[in-house]
Amino acid sequence: MESYAIQLTPAAEKYGNLNISQCGKDFFPSDVFGSSSKKSGLGVPITLEVEGLPNPVLTDIPKDITGKPRWIFRERNWVKQFIRLNNLVSGHTVTISRLGKRKYKIGYNNNGSKITEKEPVKTKHKTTKKLLDIDYNRTCDCQGNKINCLTAKEWLKCQLGVWQFSYTKRDVRDKKIHPATFPVSLAIKVIELFSHKGELILDPFAGSSTTLLAAQDTGRNAVGFDLKKEYVSFSTNRLKKNEGLFADTKQIVIQDDARKIADYLPESSVKCLFTSPPYANLLNRKRKNKSRRDRKNEQLGKVEQYSQDPRDLGTMALEEYTKAMGDIFENLLPALVPKGHCVINIPDMWWENQRITLHVSLIQELRKRGYELRNVIIWDRTNLVNGIGIFGWPSNYITMGVTFEYLLDFWRPPS
DSSP: EEEEEOOOOHHHHHHOOOOOOGGGGSSSSSGGESSTTTTOOOOEEEEEEEOSSSEEEEOOOOOOOOOOOOOSOOHHHHHHHHHHHTTTOOTTTEEEEOOSSSSEEEOTTTOOOOOOOSOOOEOOOOOOOOOOOOOOOOSSSSOOSSSSOOOOHHHHHHHHHOOOOOOOTTSSOTTTSSSSSHHHHHHHHHHHHOTTTEEEESSOOOOOTHHHHHHHHHEEEEEEEOOOOOHHHHHHHHHHHHHOOTSSOOOOEEEEEGGGGGGGGTTOOOOEEEEOOOOTTTSSOOOOOTTTTSSSTTTTTTTOOOOOTTOOOOEEEEEEHHHHHHHHHHHHHHGEEEEEEEEEOOOOOOEEEEEHHHHHHHHHHHHHHOEEEEEEEEOOOOOOSSOOOOOOOOOOOOOOOOEEEEEEEEEEEOO
16 A cells, blocks of 8 residues: 655645645645645545545645646645644644545644654555454344433433432442542433444443443443553453343553543444543642531541643643543544434632633533534532531532532534
């Protein structure tokens, strides 16, 4: 397979002008070169399969007014989208490979390297993807455009915008195991609302793998990722103990950085993404227990942060955290099916007597990265909180974040 490495220029980022001059005329069919304007006549289009984009691009290559090729593709909007989805910048390399007479593939160099040679570099495109052996097709008998297997009665119960849940014996509540957990029933409700049996569920911050346990309970395939070896080991054992009714599905926990998840999953394979990510640096400070009636408990003075790994989002201040989350979820967007839902459990936080609106920052960031916000659901946690103290009395009114959290429901737009 003949391929060329192409260096991205500022013009590619700003205008979509991907400079393909080094490929030469012999790399393309002779009839692909059209006139300088569409009105004067187009060339016969070629098909570009572009990494990260759901649909192929049909385009010709225009000539200038002297009849020489301009060495850019006439259709250009996809170039900026491709650069944005793959976190590329000017100086990074992409590859164009000839798959057939009129079919080409545009990929990118996963290690983000830059070209330093003055002469064009001819190369073979190599992929570093290590796709998982896991199914993602529905196994239910649902017909038509239904987004889930729910009955009308079950659907009606989900339309309330405030949700409550209770803990059961299977729920992890020991903060020594994991400092921030949620009920299995919460994950079950999200999964059943936004997927069919057999489809693939993703949790990029798996923790104790409550999401995967819920997927196992409901007959969905699932994959979760976490940086911490201890959480992956705990999750694997937890899932083994829960195997039962839906043994024909897989739930896989992988120790890796969430930034690398796209290497494991085919495009348009994930039906529902549900996660409770690190809450910026909320936990990365000593506990003062100001909201607890009994302050002198075993949590007082402890730092409950998951780890001090510099890759851990829980070590980051708000601005850095928001950008990192944007980068991660932008890379995950191609893995979601069109209209596939992404639900993020997030609270706000108080820091030095200021309200830090994590949920607002995430909404704004994910909208910039290509997601569409569909719903904001309130998770009412008042029935789960015990021993609440007086917080801020008598001079500073502050609502307790422990009593409610947000469920931000996005989807990948259909087009």
